[in-house]
Each structure stands twice: as structure tokens, then as C-alpha cells.
Amino acid sequence: MQKFTFFNPTQIVFGKGQMQELDALVPKNARVLITYGGGSAKRSGVLDAVKKELMQSNRTVFEFGGIEANPKFPTLMKAVELARMEDVDFLLAVGGGSVMDGTKFIAIAIHAEQFMGKEEELLHFGFSTVPVENVVPLGTVVTLPATGSEMNNGGVISNGTDKLTIFHRDAFPVFSILDPELTYTLPKEQVGNGIVDSFVHVIEQYLTYPQNAPVQDRIAEGLLQTIIEVGPTTLANPTDYDSRESLVWSATLALNGLLSAGVVPDWTSHMIGHELTALHHIAHARSLAVLLPAVMRQRKDQKREKLLQYGERVWKICTGTEDERIELAIQKTEEFFHEVGFTTRLSDYGVSKSDIPAVLENLEKHNMTALSERGDISLDVSRAILEDSL
Template sequence: MLNFSFYNPTNIVFGEGQLQELDNLVPKDAKVLITYGGGSAKKTGLLDRVNAELAKSGRTVVEFGGIPANPKFEVLMDAIKIVRDEQIDFILAVGGGSVIDGTKFIALAAPAKAYEGREKELMHFGFTPVPVDSAVPFGTVLTLPATGSEMNNGAVISDGEDKLPVFSTHTFPKFSILDPKITFTLPKTQVANGVVDTFIHTIEQYLTYPVEGRFQDRTAEGILQTLIEIGETTVNEPENYDARANLVWCSTMALNGLIGAGVPQDWTTHMIGHELTALTGLDHAKTLAVMQLANWKVRRTEKREKLIQYAERVWDIREGDDDARIDQAIAKTEEFFNCIGMATRLSDYEIGPDIVDRVVAGLEKHGMTKLSERGDVTPEISRKMLETAL
């Protein structure tokens, strides 16, 4: 097992009806900014319910809607101005990963006096924590199980064609309310995205090479098995509480630091996926489904031991030689994605061969030239993966 630190102070409040805990969770005397996205939180009545809970202790509330998928720096700057002008002292994100990611950046940038007027610089520390002393405290009400942002301190912010990671020790949500029922109104395609996003988050921290991280491996396999068990049901029966509850909890656990602590990680699929989304607008999860399979096909030698373990433990494949088992596991994974309505080829999205050069150029521009668990995925290997994914 590799050395590691694990720290995650987010208070999770999980289950049906937990929205009523808001009045206890948000400081009574706070002036609150509610952040949300494209309007579904308003349409479903969730925003009204949130406001009603906050009103129980007579809090002053300001709203900021319109945070888009792949939250854009310019939009977030408008919210940052509100936090400063209105002296907001608590932010409540009501939404999915994009709203929560955007809120992390707002919370981080608004009080950062040293960066006032040049907030964009806060987006350029990569995977190094942003050097600020504090952030505006914030909580979340999750509406879309997918990114895990509700229980971690990372965000991905878009600036034109750049998708940039932002981290800080101050950007853990104080709390996150996870009520599976709140997610019942999601369209099927977004639920399928959530299943695949959770699946690939788990894979990126699991399918590398063995280091005797037995708890981590078993827990990752448990998430994958659960997603396979409940995937079709939660996509096709949106009001099946048990299936959805399992998706919600797995999506949170897949990216809160737990399964990645003490084991190698391979974020190649995500990094290529980010470039694809920036260039084509294709949903994050859809890029992942396509690129993960291509990643395995190109790097099956490097990932051999873990692919065999994955075949046996996750898919119960016990027949055939090692190569046959690996082939079956990859095929089973593709079938699973397809059965929840997720395509697995770039051509399924009418993305042609001309994308390859553009993505490779993007990776080079963003310094993504030594990807994978061993830092051995060069732009040429990324190119092979993209060609395999066409």
C-alpha cells in the first residue's frame, strides 16, 4: 500500500426528507446566496422548498441562477461580485456537479483579496492547492448523482476551450444533503451519465496495477458491482428509491478520496475526455464511456493484472485463459454501458477522425503529455486511444 493522507470533513445528511435539516445546518444568522443552474431546480419546486426551509430562521437570501454545465469563469465572476457586494457569508449550492464546482470557485475567489481583479490566476495551479487562506463556507443540496463534488474539495472550471482543475483545503462543503427523491425528476440521459461518471471515477482509481490495497480494491469493486446491479433499474425506473439511493451513495463514495487513498491512479480517460468536451460539447460522462474502453484496449498489457482481477471479481468471469477473460470483461463493460443507453464510439456522436489531432493538440497545450498511473501515456499513446475510439 502506498503512503497517503485522508481527510474529508463534509457532513453528509442522507435520505428522504432530509431537506428539513437545512434550517439546522445553515448558520441562523447567515446572509445566504443560493446558487443553481439552468432552471430545473426552479421548475421542480425545489428552490421554493429550499427557500421555505431557510426562511424558518428568517435568513436573508439572494439567488444566483444560470450556472451552466461545465461552469464558465465569466458566469462565476458575476456571482463572485454578488458575494462581495452583498456581504454573503454562506453559499448554498442547489444542483449537480457543475453548480457545486462553480460554487467552490465562487467561495474561493470572492474573499481572495490578493487575487482581486486577476481571479483567473486562481485557475492555474493545476493539481496544487490554490494558495488562499479561506473560503466562504458553503453547503450543497445535490440534484444529480454523478461527479462526487458534494463530498470533495475539487472543481473543474471552464475558460474558453480550457477545462481547468481547482483545489483547496477550504473547498470541502460544510454539509451535503443527499435525498434520492430530489433526483427522481432527472431525465434518463442524465441518470445514465451519472452511472457512467461514477463507474469511471471508480475505474480510474482501481484499474492500474496491484499494490496490496485490499480494502481499496474491494471497496472499488463493490461500487462497480452495485452500479452494474442497479444501473438499468435506476435509469428506467426513476422513482425506484432503493436503486436511486444506491446510485447516489456510490457516486459520492467514488470520488471522496476513500478508494483512491494509498493506491495508484490513472486519470488518462478523464484528461482526454475533458479535451473532447471542451472541443465538441459532448457530455463529460459520454466522453468517459468512449475513452475508457479505448484506454483498456490500448493499454491492456500495462493493466493486465488488474484487468484479470476486474474480470473475476466484478463480472464473475472464471472461464477461459487470461486473455479471454480480459476480452470478456471489456465486452461486458461495453454491454453494460450500452444497456443503459450509453454509446461507446465517437462515431455514434458523429465525431470524425479530424478530432484526433485537435484533442492531441489540446493535451499538449495543457501539459497532459505524461498521463496514466505510470506517467507513460504520451500524446502518441493518447492518439492511439482516440483512433481506437473512433
């Protein structure tokens, strides 16, 4: 293991009917801005339920809807302006990863005095914490289990053809309400996104090289096995509480810092995937399903020991030569993605070989020229991965 700091102060409030805790969780007398997405929170009645809870105590409540998938900087700045004008002192994100990520940006930007008028610069700190002192506290009511944003302090924000990350120590949600029943009305496609996104979050922290982290490895393998078990079941039976609650809890634990504590991760699929989303509007999880198998094949030698361990422990592959077992583990991964409704071919999204140079240009622009756990995925290797995924 590497030496590490693990810190995660988010209070998780999990289970059926936990919305009723909201009144106790949000400060009394707060000036609350509820943020949400494209309207499904409204249609499903979740937004009304949230407001009803907040109104139980003396609070002033504002609303900001319309945060899009891959939340956009200009949209979020409108919320920042509203929050500044109305002197908002608590943010409540009601939605999935995009709403939660966007709300973290809003929380950081509201009092970012030294960035006033040039808030775009807040997006240029990458994996470093943004230098802002006064972050507005936020809570979340999660309607889509996928990104783990409900229990971490990071977000991904889009600006033109850039997808950029922000982090802040104070951007952990104070609380996150996770009621699996709130996710029943999600379209199958969105549930599938959650399954694949959380699966790949786990894989990218796990599938590197042996790092003397047996506990982290086994937690990762346990999450992968669980997602493989409950993913297809919850897609087939959206109101089966047992499988849905396991998916929701797995998605949260997949990216709350526990798996990467003490180990070097490999975010290659995510980083290349962000460019595919920015340039070709492929949904985040869909880009990952295309890239991950190609990364596994291209990096077979560097990841050999962990690919064998993954095959054995997650897919119970114990016979055959090493190369056969690795190839079978990759095929099983692809079959799992297919089973939950995903293609693993980039060409299915109309992307062809001639589109690859622009993706590489964007990677270079974002300093993604030395990816992977070893820092040895150059643009040439990224090209090979993209070509392999076509």
C-alpha cells in the same frame, strides 16, 4: 500502498425528507447565496423548498441561477461579484456536479485578494491547492448523483476551450443533503450520466496495477457491482427508492478520497475526456464511455493483472485464456454502457480522425503529456486511444 493523508470533513445528511435539516445546518443570521443551474431546480420546486427552510431563521438570502453544465468562468465571476457586493458569508449549491463545482470556485474567489482582477489565474494550479486563505463556507443540496462533488474539495471549471481543475482544503462542503427523492424528476439522460460518471470514477482509481491495497480494491469492486446492479433498474423505474438511494450513495463514495487513499490512480479517460468536452461539447460522462474501453484495450499489458481481477470479481469471468478474459471484461463494460443508453464510439458524435490533432494539441497545452498511473501515456499513446475509440 503509498503513504497518504485522508481528510474529509463533509457532513452527509442522507435520505428521504432530509431537506428539513437545512435550517439547522446553515448558520443563523447568515447572508446566504443560493446557486443553481438552468432552472430545473426552480421547476421541480426544490428551490422553493430550500428557501422556505432558510427563511425559518433570520437570514438574508440571495439567488444566482444559470450556472451551466461545465460551468464557465465568466458566469461564475458574475456570482463572485454579487457575493462580494452583498457581503455573502455562506454559499448553498442546489444542483448537480456543475453547480457544486462552480460554487467551490465562487467560494474560493470571493476573498482571493491577491488574485483580484485576475481571477482566471485561480484556475492554473491544477491538482495543487489554490493559495487563498479565506474560503467562504458552502453547503449543497444534491439533485443529480454523479460527480461526487458533494463530498470532495475539487471542481472542474471551463474557460474557453480549457477545462481546468481547482482544489482547496477548505472547499469541502460543510454539509451535503442527499435526498434520493429529489432526483426522481431527472431526465433519463442525466441519470445515465450519473451512472457512467460514477462508474468511471471508481474504475480510474482502481484499474492500475496491484498496489497492495486489498481494502481499496474491494470497496471499488463493491461500488462497481452495485452501480451495475442498480443503474439499469433505476433508469427503468426512476421512482424505485431502493435502487435510486444505492446509486446516490455509490456516486458519493466513488469520489470522496477513500478509493484513492494510498494508491496511484489513472485519470487518463477523464483528462482526454475533458478535451473532448471542451472542443466538441460531448457531455462529460459520454466522453468517458467512449474513452474508457479504448484505454483498457490500449493498456491491456500494463493493466493486465488488474483487468483480470476486474473481470473475475466484478463480471465473474473465470474461464478462458488471459487475453480472452480481458477482452470479455472490456466487452462487458461496453455492454453496460450501451445498456444505460450510451454509445462507446466517438464517431457517433461526429468526431473523426481529422479532429484528433486538435485534441492532442489541447492535451499538450494542459501538460497532459505523461498520463496514467505510470506516467507513460505520451501524446502518441493518447492518439492511439483516440483512434481506437472512433
